[in-house]
Amino acid sequence: MSDDLRSAVAAGVLGAETNYRELLQSIVAVARAIFRAKASSIFLLDEESDELVFEAVAGEGSESLVGRRFPSSTGIAGFVLVSRQPLVIEDVLEDPRFSRETAESTGFVPKGLMAVPLLHEELALGVLEVLDRPSEARFTLEEMDLLGLFAGQAAIALDLLQRARRAQATLDDRGELAVLARVAQKLEQRRDEAGAALALLSALERVLE
Amino acid sequence: MTEEPLPAWSLSTEGIERIALPEAWPGEVTREWAWGGATGAGVRVCILDSGVETTHPLVGEVQQSVAISIEGDEVGVEEHDTAGDLCGHGTACAGIVRALAPESELASVRVLGAGFTGSGQVLLEGLRWAVEQGYDVINMSLSTTKQKFASLLHQLADSAYFRRTMLVASAHNMPVESYPWRFSSVISVGSHDRPDPFSYFYNPTPPVEFFARGVDVEVAWTGGGRLVCTGNSFATPHIAGIAALMLSKHRELTPFQLKSLLYLTASNVGGGA
Numbered sequence: 306m307s308d309d310l311r312s313a314v315a316a317g318v319l320g321a322e323t324n325y326r327e328l329l330q331s332i333v334a335v336a337r338a339i340f341r342a343k344a345s346s347i348f349l350l351d352e353e354s355d356e357l358v359f360e361a362v363a364g365e366g367s368e369s370l371v372g373r374r375f376p377s378s379t380g381i382a383g384f385v386l387v388s389r390q391p392l393v394i395e396d397v398l399e400d401p402r403f404s405r406e407t408a409e410s411t412g413f414v415p416k417g418l419m420a421v422p423l424l425h426e427e428l429a430l431g432v433l434e435v436l437d438r439p440s441e442a443r444f445t446l447e448e449m450d451l452l453g454l455f456a457g458q459a460a461i462a463l464d465l466l467q468r469a470r471r472a473q474a475t476l477d478d479r480g481e482l483a484v485l486a487r488v489a490q491k492l493e494q495r496r497d498e499a500g501a502a503l504a505l506l507s508a509l510e511r512v513l514e
Numbered sequence: 515m516t517e518e519p520l521p522a523w524s525l526s527t528e529g530i531e532r533i534a535l536p537e538a539w540p541g542e543v544t545r546e547w548a549w550g551g552a553t554g555a556g557v558r559v560c561i562l563d564s565g566v567e568t569t570h571p572l573v574g575e576v577q578q579s580v581a582i583s584i585e586g587d588e589v590g591v592e593e594h595d596t597a598g599d600l601c602g603h604g605t606a607c608a609g610i611v612r613a614l615a616p617e618s619e620l621a622s623v624r625v626l627g628a629g630f631t632g633s634g635q636v637l638l639e640g641l642r643w644a645v646e647q648g649y650d651v652i653n654m655s656l657s658t659t660k661q662k663f664a665s666l667l668h669q670l671a672d673s674a675y676f677r678r679t680m681l682v683a684s685a686h687n688m689p690v691e692s693y694p695w696r697f698s699s700v701i702s703v704g705s706h707d708r709p710d711p712f713s714y715f716y717n718p719t720p721p722v723e724f725f726a727r728g729v730d731v732e733v734a735w736t737g738g739g740r741l742v743c744t745g746n747s748f749a750t751p752h753i754a755g756i757a758a759l760m761l762s763k764h765r766e767l768t769p770f771q772l773k774s775l776l777y778l779t780a781s782n783v784g785g786g787a
Contacts, residue, residue: 350630355631378600380600381601383600383630384600386630387630388626388655390655390747392603393744394743395730395742395744397739421688424659424688426659427660427661429630445707446707
């Protein structure tokens with residue numbers, strides 16, 4: 306990576322992860338509100354550990370769940386991820402195993418849930434879940450489509466978040482250049498007063514040529 | 515048949531005698547002709563999924579439970595899998611087929627549970643194994659988005675089609691390319707929102723070819739439970755079950771004829787709305 310590119314990446318990356326996390330949080334908050342649900346979560350697939358990680362949570366469990374992990378191919382979320390198929394459970398007629406497992410992982414027992422895979426190009430990045438819609442409202446195919454639209458948005462946000470993390474990791478790996486990233490961030494924050502610093506950096510650049 | 519097979523690319527006058535169909539196609543195809551009185555007896559249906567809970571009362575007897583895994587380059591086939599259902603989904607699909615075709619023989623091929631990494635490969639190997647077993651119908655409520663598996667899945671789907679194995683696969687309702695449901699040698703299924711399990715529609719604008727019941731479906735789940743679920747993956751076993759009925763009454767049907775029969779008896783064609 307050239308220094309110019311690295312500097313540009315540094316300026317772009319710093320703060321980006323926070324922004325994309327806020328975007329994910331906003332998506333689960335809106336999904337929860339639109340479906341009038343008790344909670345909504347986005348899980349990110351961590352390919353290295355082969356686990357699903359709570360990346361954003363709105364509603365019940367939002368305090369404690371972010372960062373929690375579980376195996377990537379079991380349970381409802383795991384099935385949705387592996388099968389690439391959305392799944393809606395509207396009503397629990399008889400106590401099946403799934404509600405106990407979900408209760409253990411989220412701290413409350415949902416009566417129903419909607420889960421949709423987050424797909425970007427050919428990758429499955431994670432899963433979006435919406436828990437406990439009002440029980441009097443029957444599920445419709447229009448809501449399935451709406452869930453798919455949210456999933457499209459969430460998949461793009463997850464993809465951006467992962468790109469930001471990868472770029473950050475690349476910068477972190479080159480410790481001696483991390484200072485460039487920090488300088489770029491400070492210049493970005495104090496754009497009005499950056500003139501002298503930029504002149505100094507340009508001079509430094511000429512010296513290094 | 516002891517005769518030499520006909521060449522694949524030509525048909526002589528003498529050969530016309532040899533391809534006479536064992537049963538005349540009626541002037542008007544009705545649902546009564548297609549599956550009236552049928553129970554699915556003698557038809558082997560494979561549920562390629564998360565496993566099946568064999569003790570569930572809505573599922574009944576499961577003839578065989580197999581699990582597929584990948585260790586390095588080795589494909590593992592556990593022919594006496596005792597893990598049951600790791601999600602509940604396979605049990606749901608099996609229960610739907612059982613409800614529609616009560617005397618069909620069910621087999622479970624589990625392709626879930628080995629982790630996400632490598633799951634595309636497990637899916638592919640599971641399908642390969644199921645096709646080799648010569649099941650009459652394979653219910654597949656799964657797909658992969660990985661491009662590198664597309665051509666191999668395509669070959670497997672075509673191979674199934676020519677070996678008289680009907681692959682019934684869930685369509686995807688999201689704007690991504692996924693397989694194998696998009697291939698024309700499989701029956702792809704989406705959802706309609708009517709409550710009748712025998713109501714199904716032909717779609718004149720594919721790739722999704724049929725719509726079956728997929729909204730508010732009461733299904734079997736793990737732990738002997740029952741849930742009300744929605745999704746194309748529940749529409750798919752409805753078509754698999756109806757296909758099993760048709761095959762139990764007309765054993766000679768090829769996948770092409772079976773698909774034609776589904777078309778002719780669809781609720782928006784000849785089967786009544």
